[in-house]
Amino acid sequence: MKITAFNGSPRAKRSNTGIMVDEFLAGASKAGADTKQIYLSTKKIGSCMGCFKCWIHTPGKCIIKDDMTELLEEVITSDLIIMATPLYVDGVTGIMKHFMDRFIPLADPRFEKDENGGWRHKKRFTKYPDIMVISNCGMPGREHFQVLELHFRRMARNFHSSVIAEIYIDTGELLKNLIPLLKPVIASYKKNLRNAGVEFVESGKISDKTSKKLSKPLLEEDMFIREANKYWDKQLKSIKSEENS
Numbered sequence: 001m002k003i004t005a006f007n008g009s010p011r012a013k014r015s016n017t018g019i020m021v022d023e024f025l026a027g028a029s030k031a032g033a034d035t036k037q038i039y040l041s042t043k044k045i046g047s048c049m050g051c052f053k054c055w056i057h058t059p060g061k062c063i064i065k066d067d068m069t070e071l072l073e074e075v076i077t078s079d080l081i082i083m084a085t086p087l088y089v090d091g092v093t094g095i096m097k098h099f100m101d102r103f104i105p106l107a108d109p110r111f112e113k114d115e116n117g118g119w120r121h122k123k124r125f126t127k128y129p130d131i132m133v134i135s136n137c138g139m140p141g142r143e144h145f146q147v148l149e150l151h152f153r154r155m156a157r158n159f160h161s162s163v164i165a166e167i168y169i170d171t172g173e174l175l176k177n178l179i180p181l182l183k184p185v186i187a188s189y190k191k192n193l194r195n196a197g198v199e200f201v202e203s204g205k206i207s208d209k210t211s212k213k214l215s216k217p218l219l220e221e222d223m224f225i226r227e228a229n230k231y232w233d234k235q236l237k238s239i240k241s242e243e244n245s
Helices: 016-030 068-076 096-103 142-158 172-175 180-203 207-212 221-244
Strands: 002-007 034-039 081-084 107-113 119-123 130-136 165-168
Touching: 002 016, 002 068, 002 180, 002 221, 016 034, 016 081, 016 130, 016 165, 016 172, 016 180, 034 068, 081 221, 130 142, 142 165, 172 180, 180 207
Parallel strands: 002 034, 002 081, 081 130, 130 165
Antiparallel strands: 107 119
């Protein structure tokens, strides 16, 4: 099984998203999968120009000369692609959106109805990879991922694929927290991510038991808000003091 993760965080290797992907892929690799994480912020990805030349003049190939040529090859040759992004304004990062927009060469320009009677583009390839979504956000509450969930489901439908696994965690900044009280909580969460990777490779899905563990908050909501606000108050006070000195 070839699993390729596309990390859309501007922080790349320093990202909370990267921590999540690293742990999942560690488990998947242990179970025998061929894994790779690609940091989109390190790649040259131009904006789709909407010229449709990839449909007419150069079928299946974008005329923009950048890193998307090799990235699309990684997409179409993978069994599973992981779309990994921190939550930005209730959706994906700009980097990830540019990446997704450039998927257009993978589709045939002609239309057909799907199994539910909705219109979508026809297949260009006989096989498309399954999709997994990994995301984190800074605030508490899983409801923040509602738009993201729908977005990826619609995107997958149009590319003759499906979202077969999702891992979302709120208060994602805690993943890099070094407070002793949180160390065992973070260690346990990372272990669950590795277990999820093993389970997926071995059975094609993440067990309900592991999914439930991964959806559990890292810290009680009121405590997180209280400590987060104290942190930002301190930062703002520090900046104000510097400006007045």
